[in-house]
Amino acid sequence: MTNGGRAQADEPEEVLLAAEDVAMHFPVRGGLLRTVQGHVMAVDGVSLQVRRGETVAVVGESGSGKTTLARLLLRLLDPSGGKVFFMGRDITTQRLRVVREERRHLQMVFQDPMSSLDPRMTIKNIVAEPLVVHEDRGRPGRTIAVLAILFVLGGLASVGLGGLLLLDSAVLGPMGLSPSVDAAGMASVALLVLGVLGVAGGRGLWRLQGWAWWFLAGVTVAQLVEWALLGVWIGVGATAFLLGYLVLVRKRLRSGEEITRRVVALLELVGLKKEHLNRFPHEFSGGQRQRINIARALALNPDVIILDEPTSALDVSVQAQILNLLTELQDRLGLTYLFITHDLSVVYHIADRVSVMYAGKIVELGDTEEIFREPLHPYTKALISAAPVADPRMKSERIVLEGEVPSPTHPPSGCRFHPRCWLAFDPCSKLEPELFDAGNGHRFACFATARDRGLWTSGTRSTPSTEQ
Amino acid sequence: MVVEVEEGTVVSLKSSWRRFLQDHASRISELKYSLFLFRKNRLAVLGLGLILGVIAIALLAPYLAIDHPDLAVINGEIQQRWGIYAGQEFLPPSLGHPFGTDNFGVDWYSKVLYGAGVSLQVGLLVVIPASLLGSLLGLLAGFRGGIVEEIIMRIADIFLSIPSLILAIAITAVLGRSLVHVTYALIITWWPWYTRLVRGQVLTIKERQFVESAKSVGASPSRLMLRHIMPNSISPVIVQASMDFGYVILTAAGLGFLGLGAPPGTAEWGVMISEGINYLFQAPWMSAFPGLAIVLAVLGFNLIGDGLRDILDPRLRR
């Protein structure tokens, strides 16, 4: 099965990412004791295959569950049913630790360029984050060091500054030396213990040996403060600072150059320049920010990239630039895309295969050109005819659907589109249509069309609609 | 200065400083822009002036003052002893005694100067531990969620459901009257405000997309907390801490005024005001000037807090 106009070897491509009847039901808690009163069937039994080098688009309106599906495939959410396969391996049940290893080959680009970049980090750190996270596994000490230094300095600051005021014995006044030192000493030790416990809690207790040394160092410093005379405090403070500098700056310098070099290469790959390296996100336009997102996704040279509406927040001309960049990267790096969007013109332009989602289920899937040339499911027909076309002469007759998207907690029985469907007839409200095969991988879930094409007669049994 | 760190790699401090500058070029330009915004906000500059003034007075009190206390250790506590100058009682404010004198003839101006040091110190010893402790617990509660959050927030709610001054008075009364006990009482009543503030902040930032994208890249929970959530939730803590400096001075002086803080006769603004009440109509300046000093100090910290809020708020910066 060749894809669109892309020269591709004929042996069947390896399925990289697949979902098998995956479902995600969010519990809705309400009432007095926050009991579970119902479920939001965001994704309800979806199967999907993404082959290497292909661009598969998932199209649907808001509330269709396409974004939830993306997060399920990336295992940001635990599915409440069905399985997710990545490169043949079932990653549904694996522990989060292992899944985090898998994440190297599967990356995501988010929709809103504004809020998907940390405003307080420079571009270098943002793009370098995946590298830093996966490359330097072996440095637990650094985060502990940061926290230990932070709290010891905090305790010292309160004592030090207090001490400064008491420099002149005449000002000693009511506070006296010993009590205030007690207070500060006690405070800084308590803070240190809490700080380290907090981080240990965060890091998982089994990595204990890493922080034990730092805790001792912290306690000794605090104890020093306890006995230190007035003048020495500044000395102690200075040593703590130097210690912090050596640990932090020195370490970052050594591994810094290598990561910076790779970040610069990534930025140039997506069309940005070296001097953008140390800027903050708010200094960039929407299009540039989306390029940074793409650079970050490419950092671990993944095989599959999931793009959640990457261009819908951008202007027309900027959208064209990003689409061109994506197709160029796909050709150069042999990437595979899973494209989530509601914009049909983008789908037609970039996608090889399309799946149309409605209220948590896939209603039609197949080759892009086939689906646009001959949509089989009524919802797809309405979607294509409703999408505005930038050509006044193409004002063909519009199919305008009545009613609203169904409520996710109580979806309609049988085929979920039947309340708004003009072809609906008796079985539609009772039975759930399965994906009939119209040949050439073009499948659709609609009794009316199936009946017209002789694929379904009222006799054949179909899965009865599961009453919610 | 050359620092030999590891075998083979000689890292000259000067070159690493140049790279440090280069790395943080835009952070420095952000800093310059913040200073620029700060200077533009006249009230904030006034606030800074007031605070620097109070700090200067606190440090230079011995050189500026006319009278000087001497120190005596009485039952384990170091107390100030101000002399008694017969014949100089109740002198109205004049050139010699800008703030007049009290019933012992001690120059009230000098006492106010020495009071500044004490107030600042109480401020430091309360705000820094309280904000650090409170913020950490807030961070833990906001990020870990579940039982940890439930316990921490319930404890914070309990402390917050008792008006803070009442609780402070109760604690000082129980522990006995002294300025150190006042600092303990204020730390205990003040930390919950920071926990609630930071928890709210963490919960909003946790939902932001850049945290989710960091998670999708494989960042571990502690990295998320340290690198993403904490930097973004620090600014409201800074604003709150700078304002709380003023409120702590206000409350500590209040406790002193009620007779629960420093022993009578000490150069502490609250105590001085309460001593002034007995001679209110005879020597009104005795209560007026220490109160004024409190107002100026607290005002300074408030203005700085407001100024910082405008600068640190990303929306207003543009």
Next chain:
Amino acid sequence: MAAPVVLRIEGLKTYFHTYEGTVRALEGIDLEIRAGETVGLVGETGCGKSVTALSVLRLVPSPPGKIEGGRVFLEEPEAVAAFRNQYDAIAFERLRQKGVTESITSAQVEEALEPEVRELRAKLATAKSKGDEFRLRLEAATSAYDLLRKPIEEMRAIRGNKISMIFQEPMTAMNPVFTVGEQIAETLILHRKADLCRDVLKAIELQLNAKAKRVRGKRVTVREAKSRMLSGRSRNVLTQSEGETYDGLTGLNEEDHVCTACYRPAPPLWDYCPSCGARLTFDVWAPFRGSITTVERKLYSRMLADKEDQLVDFVDSVWILRRLVRRRLRDEGVRRAVEMLREVKIPDPERLAARYPFELSGGMRQRAMIAMMMACNPRILIADEPTTALDVTVEAQILKIMRELKEKTNMAILLITHDLGVVAEVCDKVGVMYAGAIAEFGTADQVFRRMMHPYTHGLMQSIPRFMAGASQDRKKDLYIIQGTVPNLLHPPAGCRFHPRCPRALEKCKEVVPILTALEPGHLVACHNPVPVSEAIP
């Protein structure tokens, strides 16, 4: 005869005096919208299309923004327009001699025509025969129809009444604390107080004679009403008239409410049954109800008689009385709002009128917004990205409703969007904006098929198109307009597109191009336009 011009914008210039400098958002906009016509204003973020709309309604936030110059004429009669052209020519000539050519306002024009205006006023005072011609000439000279000159009270009377505006975010555009019906009624109370007073008087008459005839009623659901009517008997036993009403009932759905006195629908929006006037809710003031209603009748008839009645002013000033008065007006307003909601095809408008905005979906809320802004059927509706936040199928519904309303009331629509598809589908005329100025204006066909401005040409080619047998081959690279949108703090000299324009000449860098008609009705602001042949077939 072409439809009358509803709105004419001439040289509109709006700047934002921000802290970093002056953002020149609008650099002279010229636009004409005729009745019954949909004009699209399309452009990318930051080109100033929303600022144009806000400037017309003078809603630009005053601390940073300021309308520097230009004139906006609303419903200027043809005759006055003709005279104005003559007078403008004279005025511009005099102003040019004084060196004033930039951002001319109506006040400057009137000043320049000082002698003519004085002479016209004198003639008007004396002349008997040609009186109205002088009046028209005077209005032309003093550009009386210019919105920017009108005092703020007059402007308020126009907003929501003659010109209405709907916005992009349906989620936050309505007040979450008032019901939909109340918010629509508020517009009516503001602009259609007289009609509401008549309705109130009619309702009072109904209630008074219902009280006189001792008609008692209760509000029950249709199911209860049916069982009450049958009260055990079978259907065919009922008398002729009862039978008809019973059949009427079966038509309504079960949960709706009906008044037991007249068995006609009585939604829980009012205390009285809309058809027979019987009181349906518990009345605290029952004993005094009679006298209260008569006082209300006197009040409303005076309010109807003349606007400045001091009894009405007094009632309006006292808070409690005002609330009582407002209640009646609001009830009638909600009744009209329900009609309005039905017109925008909202199912079951009675129930929706009593609900709050947050209980509605995006599409429903945008329809409610349209109903609110169409309540006083304005001459022109400005829609600022009305469907951008909505899904494709809901967008199609909203555009369909807007088109039907336009045909019914013959109003004009100024549709502002960045979505070229929506513009191509809905608009008769299209204006393409770039960096604060109109680059190209013409009929949809001219702009989409025979565009001449390089920017429009580039824009059209960079849209991914999908139509059976699309001219573009799929997955091939889209055309890219180089560079980025200019920073309006220091816009490029001459034509603002020249840095990104592949056809830029030396002249483009100095001289600002003016909108000139290269084809009848097809205006382009470019020194080196794209020849029609190269346009997309």
Next chain:
Amino acid sequence: MKLWEYVVRRLIALIPVIIGVTVIAFILWKAIPIDPAIAYLGPKARPDQIAAFHAQWHLDDPLPSQYFFYLGRLVTGDWGPSFVNHFPVIDNLAIFLPATMELTIFAMVFALPVGIYLGIVSAMKHDRWVDHVSRFIAIVGVAIPIYWLGIMLKIFFHENLAVIGLNVLPLDGRLESTLTPPPTVTGFYTVDSLLALNLTTFIDAIKHLLLPAFTLGFAQLAIILRMTRSGMLEVLGQDFIRTARAKGLSEKEVVFRHAFRNATNATLTVSGLTVGSAFAGDVYVETIYSWNGIGRYFLQAALHAGFTDLLAYLFIITIFYVSANLVIDILYAALDPQVRLGGS
């Protein structure tokens, strides 16, 4: 029904808080450095008296049972003898509580309307003189210590006015010593004197209230003004305000009808907060104006290490503060349709 669900959930959430407060009070009780018996009976007390006191107050039982005994006493109202005047604590509170209530209510009556009105007007007339004046009050008002304000007012009204003979405002106490307090029905001098139709006492009571109420009210005014102003500014920036203007409403209608109706939520929560700080302020105001309410009584207890009074007071104040916030939460829910009808 969403509303009662909301109320019940709030009540349930309160239970752990109240229990927590009793635990804190108990910990404070246990943290007393000296033996309560000696503190109560005085240093010369004989050992048998001390033993009897210990037995009576179960001081020697294990901690948990002591806590439950203490809890039992707390609930039944037997809060033990007062260290200040040896009367039962509950009787002291019964006398002093109404005095404080009267003062706090008058302060609130002054602070709430003025604070809210100034907050709205200053948000509406941005950067005009009204805005600058209220911003000044907001910033300086919060910085002025209540106790200092009280003293300064006393000096001002005593010193200067005496000079020009206007020395009319009384500076101390709740009533002229010459007048007898009205028969206590509610404990409020103003209300009781009205009930007793004794006009002169009523006027005098009001005169005595003016200065303390203003002092207490001024700090609350500053907080309320600050919060209302920021709440209003935030609401004025939202989309539906622009829609309201586009409908042709006048600025006054937009601000008072549309904006304020949404900003009430912010002002409600702040008035809850100020109730807390009002109790705190009482302590100062009552010591300065020798107004014998529970604030002053609480201070005497603190100074004389009267632990029974201290802990009882702590309990009462928390109950008041918590119930005030509960009432405000319910009002908040009732006013805001989104909460009432269970919106997202």
